[in-house]
Amino acid sequence: MTRNVASSFPTKRLKRVVELRRSRVNxxxxxxxxxxxxxxxxxxxKHISNSVVIDRTVISSLSNAFERGDVLFGKLRPYLAKAWxxxxxxxxxTEFLVLKPVEVLARFLRYVCLWRNFIDKVDASxxxxxxxxADWGCIxxxxxxxxxxxxxxxxxxxxxxxxARIDELITAKEHVLELLSEKRQSVLTHAxxxxxxxxxxxxxxxxxxxxxxxxxxxxxxxxxxxRERDQRGEPNLPLLEVSINAGVKLRExxxxxxxxxxxxxxxxxxxxxxxxxxxxMRMWQGAVxxxxxxGLVSPDYVVAAPVGSMSAGYAGLLFRTDAFSVECARRxxxxxxxxxxxxxxxxxxIEVSLPSPQEQAAIVAYVNRQTAKLDRLTNSAxxxxxxxxxxxxxxxAAVVSGQIETKALP
Numbered sequence: 001m002t003r004n005v006a007s008s009f010p011t012k013r014l015k016r017v018v019e020l021r022r023s024r025v026n027x028x029x030x031x032x033x034x035x036x037x038x039x040x041x042x043x044x045x046k047h048i049s050n051s052v053v054i055d056r057t058v059i060s061s062l063s064n065a066f067e068r069g070d071v072l073f074g075k076l077r078p079y080l081a082k083a084w085x086x087x088x089x090x091x092x093x094t095e096f097l098v099l100k101p102v103e104v105l106a107r108f109l110r111y112v113c114l115w116r117n118f119i120d121k122v123d124a125s126x127x128x129x130x131x132x133x134a135d136w137g138c139i140x141x142x143x144x145x146x147x148x149x150x151x152x153x154x155x156x157x158x159x160x161x162x163x164a165r166i167d168e169l170i171t172a173k174e175h176v177l178e179l180l181s182e183k184r185q186s187v188l189t190h191a192x193x194x195x196x197x198x199x200x201x202x203x204x205x206x207x208x209x210x211x212x213x214x215x216x217x218x219x220x221x222x223x224x225x226x227r228e229r230d231q232r233g234e235p236n237l238p239l240l241e242v243s244i245n246a247g248v249k250l251r252e253x254x255x256x257x258x259x260x261x262x263x264x265x266x267x268x269x270x271x272x273x274x275x276x277x278x279x280x281m282r283m284w285q286g287a288v289x290x291x292x293x294x295g296l297v298s299p300d301y302v303v304a305a306p307v308g309s310m311s312a313g314y315a316g317l318l319f320r321t322d323a324f325s326v327e328c329a330r331r332x333x334x335x336x337x338x339x340x341x342x343x344x345x346x347x348x349x350i351e352v353s354l355p356s357p358q359e360q361a362a363i364v365a366y367v368n369r370q371t372a373k374l375d376r377l378t379n380s381a382x383x384x385x386x387x388x389x390x391x392x393x394x395x396x397a398a399v400v401s402g403q404i405e406t407k408a409l410p
Contacts, residue, residue, distance in 0.1 A: 007145040008402035014099075015140030018109070021098040023065050033090040034063065037074050040082040043389070044167065045110050047084055063091040064098050071109050072096040075134045078122040083113035097136060104146055107156035108400075112144045115400050116393055145401055155399050158406040166392045173385045180378045185322060187370045191363050192318045193353060207351045209327040217355050223348035225308035225315075229275060235265035240295035242279045247289025247316065248297075268296035269303050274312040276304040276319065283342040284329035290316040302344050310352070314360035317367055318352060 039048050066072060067089050074082035076095040085106045092098055101109055112118055121142050126132035147155070194202075195214045203215040210219070239251035248271075271277050271291040278288035279301055290312045297303065306312055318324060327350055332340035355363065398404045 007400075009145035009147040009151070011143040012103070012146045013140065014142050014144050015136075017103040017144070017146055018071070018099040018101055020136055020140070021064065021066060021070060021100050032065070033088060034092075035066075035072065035084075035086075035090050035096075036093045037076060037080075037082055037095050040072070040074065040084045042080040042082055043114060043393070044163075045083050045085070045114055047087065064094060064096070066090055066092045066096075066098045067100070069101065069106050071099040071101060071106050071113065073099060073113050073139075075122075075136075075139065077132055078119060078126065078134050079132075081114055081119050083110050085110050095133075097139065104144075105149065105152040105156060107160065108152035109144075111156065111159050111396055111400050114396055116397055117401070118142065118144065147402065151402075151406075154406045159396060159399055162395060163392055166388055166395075170385055170388045170392075173381050173388070176381050177378060177385070180374050180381065184371055184374045184378075187374070188317055188367055189321045189323065191367050192314065192321060193323070195355065195359065196362060196366055205353065207353075209323050210351070210353055213353045214355070217353050219351050220308065220310070220354045221348065222304070222350050222352060225306065225310040225352070225354075226276060226304035226348070227307050228344045228348070229270070229272070229303040229305040231270040231303075232268065233266055234270050234296070235268070237265075237270065238293070238295045239265075239268075240271060240277065240291060240297050242277055242282070242287045242289060242297070242301060244282060244285050244287045247320070248277050248291050249289075250292070250295070265296055267299050269299055269301060271295055271297050271301075271303045272305065274306060276306070276312065276315055278302050278304075278319070278342070278347075280341045280343060281339060283347075284325055284332055284340055286320050286322075286325050288316075288319045302342075302347065304344075304347070309357060310354060311357065311360045311364070313364040314355070315352075317364065324350075324352075 035047070040046070041048055066086050068086050070086045072082075072084045072086060072092055074080060074095060075097050099109065104112075122134045122139055123132075125138035126134045146152075193210060193213060195217070197214070201215040202212040205211060205213045205217075205219055207219055213219070240248055241251040242248050271294070273291055273293050275291045276288065277291055277297050279298075281287075281300070283302075291297075291303075306315070328342050328347070329340060331346035331350065332342040333346070334340040399406060
């Protein structure tokens with residue numbers, strides 16, 4: 001919708017209206033705030049503060065200096081559209097191009113850098129498959145709209161005002177999404193750890209992560225309810241993957257393309273329908289679910305086959321609670337937090353609550369009904385956010401390219 005919009009403004013190559021700054025700050029004692037790609041929000045040009053100040057003697061060889069009023073543009077994975085007008089002098093990741101405006105207003109240039117047409121042209125020039133980058137040689141030769149100073153200021157003022165209004169609506173909807181997510185987790189956790197009868201007598205489970213459970217419920221170690229399945233050699237089964245948000249689902253590919261890493265499916269583990277599957281490196285984040293059908297999963301996943309009286313449906317809910325994820329993190333191994341691994345030996349020793357089979361079925365049915373309602377509300381809010389973001393992108397495209405005169409707009 002916003003692609004291939006030609007500009008009705010005069011155009012110049014980017015390198016004709018800016019200077020590429022490659023400077024270092026003089027003086028070993030100077031300290032500045034560091035800005036990395038993670039500190040710039042995609043498609044909005046907003047700075048996400050990290051409040052980190054780094055001594056230049058430590059970072060100077062890894063960063064470029066920028067000054068207030070410079071425009072930083074992310075050349076790594078440029079499709080993320082990370083562009084920011086510097087509000088203070090600092091150090092920037094070398095994955096940014098630091099542009100000093102010369103014949104263009106910085107605020108106007110930021111919107112040009114967030115224009116879909118510009119991003120598409122930059123993205124088309126990238127090299128590298130896993131970490132695509134663009135270089136200044138290509139980016140600097142891209143023609144951009146360059147109206148007069150007065151028009152640039154009018155465009156920037158208008159877009160500042162109108163995108164702020166859209167962003168307020170997006171923020172409000174995203175807050176609704178957060179509340180719906182919290183409600184979903186609350187419904188799930190209460191049902192699988194407290195049951196559905198509010199009048200039932202509770203007792204201490206003697207399991208720290210569980211706390212109190214209904215007095216008539218039992219507790220069991222996972223080792224008594226599941227066994228590890230390490231079966232291989234069925235390469236014709238469909239591929240499954242584990243998602244933090246969606247649990248276990250069929251793996252999707254673009255057309256007939258299959259990654260080279262998946263070439264030898266004989267090494268992949270077999271997961272049978274109703275097996276529990278989790279990603280060892282992401283179990284502490286909730287990367288676990290129930291296999292919807294027989295399939296293949298990564299050799300680095302763990303597959304647990306039910307052998308006791310806990311249903312796969314109930315287990316799939318219990319294992320996705322925040323409290324269970326915290327317990328998994330406690331039992332995981334690794335020296336770096338985001339690389340913690342939970343192995344079968346750690347998983348099997350976790351003690352869990354065990355209602356009767358009838359209660360498990362009732363809990364699963366109740367949670368499915370309640371989450372279906374919440375999912376409908378979530379989908380509606382997500383669609384609204386997507387429409388607002390598209391409206392933002394369309395507005396920037398129309399105004400920056402001169403298709404609509406800002407003075408003609410309210």
